[in-house]
Amino acid sequence: MKVSMTVNGQQHTDDVEPRLLLAHYLRDVLGLKATNIGCDTTSCGACTVIVDGLSVKSCTVLAAQADGSQVTTLEGLAGPDGELHPMQKAFREEHGLQCGFCTPGMVMAAIGVLADNPDPSDREVREGLEGNLCRCTGYHNIVRAVRSAAQAGPAAGQVPQDQEVAR
């Protein structure tokens, strides 16, 4: 079947099997390999991307279900000049990543947390990230990164497409 969607601001149309998972569409068809797959059961959140302004686990969404959507992955966050998104910047400064495997999903989920609550407490960040597993950091610095990003203002809870819409 034919699916069309805008991924990181670029329009794509592809012929795919109905069962193709959005995560595999992004990785294997579009070659956007930042989005990782860490489990089979919608548990780990490594595959989190933003679809139409909401964080979702792309391993549990069919590409067909995302037909017509605006999708943002980790690759779509930094500015064209390479300037890091406030959440990316905060993850780096607070050492919120180690092996990096959960990171793309964690960063996207964290943007979702701030979209929902621009200035969360530690507890609220932890609850907001309950669907994203990390084995390396003990979450300590991830929580710090999200709270620090919140101080950067509303852009930390937005993806570039949102910002364009907002303008």
Add this chain to the structure above:
Amino acid sequence: MIPGAFEYVRPGTVEEAVAALVEHGDDAKLIAGGHSLLPLMKLRLAMPAVLVDISRIPDLSYVRVEGDEVAIGAGTRHFELEKDDVARAEVPILPYAASQVGDPQVRHRGTLGGTVAHSDPASDLPTALLALGGSVVVQGPGGRRSIPMTEFWLGFYETALAEDEVVVEVRVPRTGSAGWAYEKFTRRANDWPIVAVAAVEGRVALANMAGAVVRATATEEALARGASIAEAAGLADEGTSPSSDMHADPEYRRHLARLLTRRALEKASGAGAAAA
């Protein structure tokens, strides 16, 4: 893991969805958010030949007051229910229970109709709905019918829904400022409940104490005859048939049902019955 192959159809109306179900019979499965079905399909515990995607059908997502009831569209996603002002004012237990489902990403996708139709005995929203009472509105080839909440969930993944019917709406009584509580017991915040208890206006429902969500009828009867909370809660597991898994054996589940019922009733009877 990936699902087995299937044919995918995307009806534009409920009528078209029903027609697809009629055409394909038990080879077909409805999908909305897909957060109950797709995990089963990935583990190949479900292998439908046809997937009927009802998520694009317009006007299935709403929360509105209709007389003494609140009507909620089956396509309403958990996060929408969680944040809905009407729901918060009129049936506050529901948005709270919605906030307890899975994690934010799951709540962004999962729908009320989906969790109602799935009939997992450990689901949050059916437990709260069963305590509220009211009805599930379904549509089939012969039109719409209304199934009382107490008659809807029959067993594990089993409901009163016919093969060719679609859940279109849930109707619950307005409870306004009446006391309520939803007590969910988990090991980790985003787990399915080991046991959960919903209490509102003297009605009590239990998650994961039988093949489907069930009412704690002995507790409700005791409350009705004026028994103390402690006494009524002590009967919460009566008539249940809890299963055994790695988190809990039946004896422990029964204990949790009694404990959580006591806590839920205490909270629900407390002044103002603030969020649990």
Add this chain to the structure above:
Amino acid sequence: MSILGTRVVRTEDPLFLTRGATYTDDLVDDRLTGALHVTFVRSQVAHGRLLSVDTSAAREAPGVVAVYTAEDCADLAPIPAGLPMVPPAMQRPWLAQGKVRFVGDIVAVVLTEERYQGEDAAELVSVDIDPLPAVVTTADAAAGEVLLFEDAGTNVMATFGEPAPADFFSGCEVVVEQRMVNQRVAPVPLETRAAAAAWGDDGRVTIWCTNQGAQQAKGEIAGWLGMDPARVHLITPDVGGGFGAKIGADPEYAFTAWLAQRAGRPVRWTENRSENLVGMLHGRGQDQTVRIGGRRDGTIEAYSIAVDQDGGAYPRVGIILPTLTMLMAAATYAFPKVHAHGRALATNTTSIGAYRGAGRPEATAAVERAIDLFAAEIGMDPAEVRRKNLVPSFSEPHTTPSGATYDSGEYTAALEKALEAAGYDELRAEQARRRERGEARQLGIGLSTYVEITGADTGLGSAESAELEVHADGTATVLTGTSPHGQGHATAWAMLASDQTGIPVEKITVLHGDTDRIPRGGGTMGSRSLQQGGAAVHQAAVELVALAKQRAAERLEVDAADLELDLAGAGLAVRGTPGAGVTLAELAADEPLLVQTRFEAAAPTFPFGAHVAVVEVDVESGKAELQRLVAVDDAGTIVNPLLAEGQRHGGYAQGVAQALLEEVLYDADGNPQTSTLADYPFVSATELPSFELVDMATPTPINPLGAKGIGEAGTIGSTPAVHNAVIDAVAHLGVRHIDMPTTPMKVWRAIQQAQQGGSNA
């Protein structure tokens, strides 16, 4: 001022945060063009006679290029048991032959054109197994009624030492005995296992895989396949966590090379999580019996531990874990007598390997529980019992009765720091108040002190190689035999090189994990990297500067003694002659400026610390929640506090997870109950507090950096502190011991049993 000891943010991160790291499944490489996808068909039965494997339907499925069973790989010699103490009959066939021995044993392998076709075809392979009774526990295995390897005549994989003499505790006023479980856990690096293989026209195979040490994996794979190691080129791309489970090659990795040769096309394999949770090595898995004896004044006179190690179905590194547990049995204590012995046993379960700490957490968990049991028995505060028995401060080597020689230690100071930071006395007062009021939420305070061994020589030596080359454009390249997978070596090794040469960190590239470029290396495991690999980089930088001085002296026609390092200019300056000098880059333009070196560690080091955990236990439901974790971890000199703290945080989380949550479970037939992340209770952010870190740094004399290992310390210290805290919270109700993980049901039941009279243990 030196860059060492400062919080340098990681050079790895800009790429990781914008494009993502490149893990094995992400590889885009010409050599892998047209690669076939590998899908393994695994046994769903724990133990049984393999009667037949019918692949006919699978062969007809769309996209299937080949399906292989044991008959097809007769050219492959079974994978040997590998360790001299293990009966040779305990070898592993590549594909199950005659028998299956665990759920996850490979019975067939499918090659398909597309990823999705593999799962479809694997479903069509029909496997007929006649089930046998399963050996699920070490007790089953020891009983020996059912054998995994009939030819071995035993389920005992290895035996270490003899039981303690009968009179070992004679003379003790008090002796406490406890059997305890150090449960099997799943390492669960977020990146599952993955590999790819491609043969070149030169008859060499390139294997990419996710692993903690390319050189070791290459050697094993070549050995198993009977190949000249020179024909194997192994590359570890970015690795998404390991935690010990990616030490050494897995058979699947070697298999990709064989499959690529057989199929005449490159192949790639990425397992899914359900496969990972049965196929990748598990950790821990010890049944322990501890005895502790001493006087009622709190003096401990003797301690013994007996270990039954679950080895799983086929011997892997897990079977030597008892030796590390035994080596560290004496822990931080000045026990006059210590006895330890153990054995490893075969069961119809996933093989056990190393998991963060590997043998040392098991030693610490046992002794720290034993101390608390002893304290409870004599009615003394557990902090006081520890104070009375800790090894006093030492800066000269200290040899324990269990045979370890510790380099330096300040155990009492660590404990006092932790108690003070936690506010121990106030916590005890709050606990007393809650007990007095009979509150539902009771407070538990748990302590641990620990010492562990890092950089131990586990058979691969205790040396590490490093190469440093300065380029004419002012950049530099470091080649290291360590194998970072999250630890931040690219940053830390650049800091070490920069500290000596003045070349800015951002101009230094660190390369690892390619056996053609870096033939020698020990990988990253056992918290060895900084103290050996980092020390090697430091040594390379020192040697490079010395070499540069010679060259500069010739070029500038001055005496080398008149040259001094100009760190700001990354060059050498003539002392007393402003403006005269030469940069390292200019020297490199003349001729390659490069050194290769090898740092030989004289001994391992022994990091130590003390943790205090505060939990709340809902005594009505049994649920325990961690409120605080206060941790003193002394790993000697710190190169980059940001990275060291990150290692500690991650370690705590995994340690807490073992105490409270995580356990791999099997039913009585050997069926795994925790084979998805929906079932395996991987610790999430909501079960953890932010941690309270207390700094302490006692440099080691063992290496020029003064650094000890920090990778595993957090796990080792936190598990017993949290475990002790949970039991402490319900001790006033009569509970003496609860095995890990302290699940709500176990805690509730322990309270019920204690209340119904007598101790639960």
